[in-house]
Amino acid sequence: MTDSTATTTDLDIRLEKHRTELTGYCYRMLGSSFEAEDAVQDTMVRAWRSYDKFEGRSSLRSWLYRIATNVCLDMLTAGNKRARPMDLSESTPLAQAALSPRPDHTWLEPMPDNRVLPTVEDPAEAAVAKETVRLAFMAALQQLPPKQRAVLILREVLAWKASEVAELLDTSVASVNSALQRARATLAEREQQGADAAVSDPLDEEQQKLLDRYVKAFEGYDMTALTALLHEDAIMTMPPFDLWLTGHDDITGFMTTLGSACEGSRLIPVQVNGLPGFAQYKPDPEKGGWTPWSIQVLEISDGRLTGFHFFLDTQRWFPLFGVPLHLEAEADEVEEGV
Numbered sequence: 312m313t314d315s316t317a318t319t320t321d322l323d324i325r326l327e328k329h330r331t332e333l334t335g336y337c338y339r340m341l342g343s344s345f346e347a348e349d350a351v352q353d354t355m356v357r358a359w360r361s362y363d364k365f366e367g368r369s370s371l372r373s374w375l376y377r378i379a380t381n382v383c384l385d386m387l388t389a390g391n392k393r394a395r396p397m398d399l400s401e402s403t404p405l406a407q408a409a410l411s412p413r414p415d416h417t418w419l420e421p422m423p424d425n426r427v428l429p430t431v432e433d434p435a436e437a438a439v440a441k442e443t444v445r446l447a448f449m450a451a452l453q454q455l456p457p458k459q460r461a462v463l464i465l466r467e468v469l470a471w472k473a474s475e476v477a478e479l480l481d482t483s484v485a486s487v488n489s490a491l492q493r494a495r496a497t498l499a500e501r502e503q504q505g506a507d508a509a510v511s512d513p514l515d516e517e518q519q520k521l522l523d524r525y526v527k528a529f530e531g532y533d534m535t536a537l538t539a540l541l542h543e544d545a546i547m548t549m550p551p552f553d554l555w556l557t558g559h560d561d562i563t564g565f566m567t568t569l570g571s572a573c574e575g576s577r578l579i580p581v582q583v584n585g586l587p588g589f590a591q592y593k594p595d596p597e598k599g600g601w602t603p604w605s606i607q608v609l610e611i612s613d614g615r616l617t618g619f620h621f622f623l624d625t626q627r628w629f630p631l632f633g634v635p636l637h638l639e640a641e642a643d644e645v646e647e648g649v
Contacts, residue, residue, distance in 0.1 A: 322362060326355050329372060333379050335427035339443065339464050340383040342393035342453050344420045344631060347427075350386060354379040369478070377479050380461050387457040393419040395450050395620075396548045396555040403554050405561040408569060410552045418550040419450055421606050421622050423632050424582035441585030443468045446608060446620065449584070451501045455494050462487055463494040514587065518611055522587055525609070525616065532574040534563040542615040549605075549621045577601050581632050583608050590634040591621070601638040603629045 330351060337354075338347035357378050358365075365374055394417065403409075428440050442448060443464075452460055461480065465471040466487070473491075477484045514522070521540060528536035541559040548555045556562050566573065578589035588608045592601030603625035610618035622628055629636055 322359065325371060326358055326375070329375050330355070331425075331427065331429040333375060335429070335440070335444065336376065336464060336469070337379055337383055338422050338427050339449065339452055339468065340380075340457070340460055341386060342419045342449055343416075344422045344426075345627070346386060347422070350379065350382045353382050357382070373475065373479065376465070380479060384457050384461070391416055392453045393417070394453060395419055395446065396550065396553050397546060398450055400553055400555075402546075402557040405556065405564045405568075408554055408556070408561075408565060410549075410554060410569070412551040413553050415551060415624070417553075419446065419453065421446075421583050421588075421608055421620075421628065424585060426631075428585070439468065444585045446584055446586070446610070446618075451498050454501065455497055459490045459494040459497075462490040463498070466491050467495075517614060518587075521611060521614065521616070522609070526578050526589070530576060530578060532566075532576075534567060537566075538563055540616050542612070542617045545616055546618045547621070548618075549623055551624065573604065576604065577638055578607070579634055581606065581634065583632070586610060590629060590632060592638050595637070598637065600640045603634075603636055606632060 333351045333354060334347050337350040338344065341347050341350060354375060358375055365371070369377075399417075422444065424441070424444075427444055428437070431437050431440070452463070455463060458480065462476055465476045465479070466473065471479075473484045473487045477487045480487070524536065525540055527533075528540060538559045541562065543559060544557060545559055545562060546555060546557050547562045547565070556565055573591070573593050575594045577592045579592070581588045581590050583606060586608055588606060590603070591605045591607050593604040594600075595602035605621035605623050605625065606628045608618075608620045608622070609616055610620075625636070
C-alpha cells in the first residue's frame with residue numbers, strides 16, 4: 312500500500328466515524344430521510360476533495376458540520392417546509408374521509424433510529440437525542456427559518472457554545488443568541504398547541520405492555536380492544552394522503568371501512584424517530600403471505616396511544632428500515648387457511 316493510499320484510507324475512516332451524527336443533524340435540518348443522506352454524502356465528498364485546504368484551526372468534526380450546514384442551507388433555499396397532515400389542514404370527519412395524496416416533498420419523513428442516533432454512553436444525552444428526532448419536535452423545527460433551525464439544533468441539541476456556532480455560521484455571538492431566542496419562542500408556542508409524546512427510554516413496563524396489547528388488537532383487528540388503548544383525542548395520519556382523523560370513533564370507523572383491507576395484518580417492530588413503531592404487512596391475495604403496507608410510528612402519553620402515523624410509501628421505507636418486502640405464510644398458517 313502506498314503512502315497516498317494509506318492516507319486516503321485513513322481519511323475515509325475518519326470521515327465515516329461522523330456519518331451517523333451528521334445524518335442526524337441533516338435530518339433535523341431537512342425533515343427528509345433521503346435528502347439527509349444525500350446531504351451527508353455531499354458533505355463527505357466535499358470534505359474529501361478539499362481536505363488538503365483544511366488547516367486544522369478547528370476540529371475535523373467542526374469543519375464537517377460547517378460543510379454540512381452550508382449543504383443544508385443551500386438545499387433549503389427553495390423554502391419548502393416539510394409537514395405532517397395536521398400542520399396543513401383541519402381534521403376530517405369520517406363521513407367526509409377521502410384519500411387525496413400530495414407530492415412526496417410535502418411530508419416530514421420517518422427515519423430509523425440507527426441512522427441518526429449515534430451510540431453514546433450518557434443516558435441523558437441519549438434521551439435528548441431521541442426526543443429531538445420525534446415527529447412533533449421535527450415538525451416544529453420545520454417552522455423555523457433555516458438559520459434559526461441550524462442555531463437551535465447546534466445550541467440546544469448538540470450543546471455547542473454560542474461562540475462555536477457564531478464561528479461556524481460566520482456571524483456574531485449576539486446574532487446567534489438572538490436567533491436562538493426567537494427559535495425558542497416559536498417552539499414554546501407550538502408546545503402550547505399540543506404536547507409531545509411522553510415515551511420512556513427504554514420503554515417502561517407499562518408502555519411495553521401497552522405495545523403488546525396494541526399488536527394483539529391490531530393483528531386481531533379487534534376494534535373494541537383498540538379503542539381501549541386510544542386516547543379520546545388520538546390522531547391518525549397516513550402520508551402521502553393529507554387526510555387525518557382524530558378520536559377513537561373516527562379512527563376505528565375508518566379502519567373497518569376504507570381501511571378494512573388491513574384486517575389480518577402482521578406487525579414487525581422497528582425503532583423509528585425515537586419512538587416505538589412497526590413495519591405493517593397486510594394480506595397478499597395474489598402471492599399469499601403478506602405484502603408491505605406501512606411504517607407505523609406510535610406516540611404514547613399517560614398510558615394511552617395519542618397518535619399513530621402510517622407512512623405508506625413502502626418501496627422507499629421498507630428498504631430504508633431493513634425489513635423484507637414480502638412475508639411468507641408459515642406452514643401451519645397455510646394448513647389452517649390463514
